[in-house]
Amino acid sequence: QKEVEQDPGPLSVPEGAIVSLNCTYSNSAFQYFMWYRQYSRKGPELLMYTYSSGNKEDGRFTAQVDKSSKYISLFIRDSQPSDSATYLCATLDGAGNQFYFGTGTSLTVIP
Amino acid sequence: KAGVTQTPRYLIKTRGQQVTLSCSPISGHRSVSWYQQTPGQGLQFLFEYFSETQRNKGNFPGRFSGRQFSNSRSEMNVSTLELGDSALYLCASSLDSAGGQFFGPGTRLTVL
Numbered sequence: 001q002k003e004v005e006q007d008p009g010p011l012s013v014p015e016g017a018i019v020s021l022n023c024t025y026s027n028s029a030f031q032y033f034m035w036y037r038q039y040s041r042k043g044p045e046l047l048m049y050t051y052s053s054g055n056k057e058d059g060r061f062t063a064q065v066d067k068s069s070k071y072i073s074l075f076i077r078d079s080q081p082s083d084s085a086t087y088l089c090a091t092l093d094g095a096g097n098q099f100y101f102g103t104g105t106s107l108t109v110i111p
Numbered sequence: 112k113a114g115v116t117q118t119p120r121y122l123i124k125t126r127g128q129q130v131t132l133s134c135s136p137i138s139g140h141r142s143v144s145w146y147q148q149t150p151g152q153g154l155q156f157l158f159e160y161f162s163e164t165q166r167n168k169g170n171f172p173g174r175f176s177g178r179q180f181s182n183s184r185s186e187m188n189v190s191t192l193e194l195g196d197s198a199l200y201l202c203a204s205s206l207d208s209a210g211g212q213f214f215g216p217g218t219r220l221t222v223l
Contacts, residue, residue, distance in 0.1 A: 034211050043115075043201050043214035044154075088154065090212075098167050099144065099203075099212060103153030 003027060006089055006102025015111050019076040023089035023102045026070065030100075032092035033065050035074045037085045038104065044088055048074065079109045113138065115204050115215035123221045129190040132218045136183050136204030142166075143185040144212060145177060148199040160185055192222045 006023045013019055021035075032051055036044035048063040050056045056063045062075040072089055086104040093100075116135045124130050136143050144167075145157040156169035160179035179185045183204075189196055199219050203212035 043216045046211045046213060049211040098156060098159070101154040
């Protein structure tokens, strides 16, 4: 079982839709959770960083962590064509030793 | 503050050759990690260096090696290249072990 599982998609939505991206993780010791956005031919860009359970909001983006079910989500409100990218979830083990990444979900927002 | 830089951006090599990739982290960041990214496998962790010491290592063969210098710059070396080594190699730096990682643009390696 991989440490982080993510549905690769692809996911296609109309402009203005609410997007929900999800990951599950295997190790309850994971404490830190991140979402990255990667445009084609670019390196991943850190979008959201959360610690433990709860929600974190930044503009149109909301990251949610449910440690009881080992489930992490990223919501994008009022999606824009510029949001079209691959989104990767990531976790960091409790000792801060290693990051684990999902395989990424490809999102296309259609104008 | 300048971001993570990687050189070269593109490389074409033939099987059996070796290659060295370079990464300059964000100023002040002491942790540098290397990843291999392929369409089928996603991001796979190679190794992490912190203050010139390899702190963590992924499940890659010994052909993949790295080092970190006193100024936190890091290099990654791949010897005896194989076709399957064709990938985007990403370097990421972080301030400390619990910080989010910041990625460079990557080096796209093609092995012919």
